[in-house]
Amino acid sequence: xxxxxxxxxxxxxxxxxxxxxxxxxxxxxxxxxxxxxxxxxxxxxxxxxxxxxxxxxxxxxxxxxxxxxxxxxxxxxxxxxxxxxxxxxxxxxxxxxxxxxxxxxxxxxxxxxxxxxxxxxxxxxxxxxxxxxxxxxxxxxxxxxxxxxxxxxxxxxxxxxxxxxxxxxxxxxxxxxxxxxxxxxxxxxxxxxxxxxxxxxxxxxxxxxxxxxxxxxxxxxxxxxxxxxxxxxxxxxxxxxxxxxxxxxxxxxxxxxxxxxxxxxxxxxxxxxxxxxxxxxxxxxxxxxx
Numbered sequence: 608x609x610x611x612x613x614x615x616x617x618x619x620x621x622x623x624x625x626x627x628x629x630x631x632x633x634x635x636x637x638x639x640x641x642x643x644x645x646x647x648x649x650x651x652x653x654x655x656x657x658x659x660x661x662x663x664x665x666x667x668x669x670x671x672x673x674x675x676x677x678x679x680x681x682x683x684x685x686x687x688x689x690x691x692x693x694x695x696x697x698x699x700x701x702x703x704x705x706x707x708x709x710x711x712x713x714x715x716x717x718x719x720x721x722x723x724x725x726x727x728x729x730x731x732x733x734x735x736x737x738x739x740x741x742x743x744x745x746x747x748x749x750x751x752x753x754x755x756x757x758x759x760x761x762x763x764x765x766x767x768x769x770x771x772x773x774x775x776x777x778x779x780x781x782x783x784x785x786x787x788x789x790x791x792x793x794x795x796x797x798x799x800x801x802x803x804x805x806x807x808x809x810x811x812x813x814x815x816x817x818x819x820x821x822x823x824x825x826x827x828x829x830x831x832x833x834x835x836x837x838x839x840x841x842x843x844x845x846x847x848x849x850x851x852x853x854x855x856x857x858x859x860x861x862x863x864x865x866x867x868x869x870x871x872x873x874x875x876x877x878x879x880x881x882x883x884x885x886x887x888x889x890x891x892x893x894x895x896x897x
């Protein structure tokens with residue numbers, strides 16, 4: 608009996624909830640998966656697929672030639688894999704039928720930066736601060752990338768259009784964006800920001816146009832641009848600990864804790880050595896900086 612059970616292998620995971628509940632260690636074992644879910648976003652050339660079922664959402668590395676559309680109900684077969692959170696690497700994707708898209712959740716910056724809504728379909732509001740045509744170097748996929756300011760911080764938005772004139776009327780407009788929440792990550796899969804995959808241009812709704820045309824502003828002398836700077840900072844002080852792996856007095860040090868690391872800007876000239884254990888307190892001033 609024991610030999611038969613061993614030969615049968617691990618049980619197939621049949622719900623997104625079962626995959627979502629795994630630890631990364633468990634997911635790294637390549638457990639078999641066969642789940643039904645609804646497509647919320649798909650970018651084929653980057654093998655990026657987001658799916659939802661009920662209140663659970665997941666990322667799928669989609670090895671498929673199928674032309675998947677938001678709202679498609681699909682059957683995904685594959686194996687689990689470790690990532691920021693457990694994901695699925697697909698071996699086969701079957702379209703069952705086209706159905707209704709999930710209702711997007713109204714989300715805040717605080718929820719998204721803490722990964723509380725990772726991979727979920729959401730709607731967020733903010734003011735467009737930048738909008739540019741961008742390109743994925745690996746897939747050659749072209750899209751518009753926007754930086755949007757909302758209460759609490761900035762989030763990045765990718766809109767699937769290669770029309771360079773489309774974003775020109777968005778600057779300084781208040782918008783509502785519908786899309787899937789993902790993260791921005793460093794090389795150690797530590798989250799450094801929030802990205803929304805918004806799909807086509809109609810996923811961005813202008814609520815309040817800019818009060819003036821940004822391209823009609825008077826020219827500012829380059830030595831006077833600082834006069835236009837203004838910010839409100841409500842960041843909270845934090846403290847981190849780790850082992851020093853790099854130190855340049857009055858400039859920067861790097862702390863490492865296990866597989867995680869962080870760069871710290873500092874003015875201290877205190878004698879410190881590589882390998883010292885250090886405690887740092889300060890404020891985050893950028894992605895993955897303290």
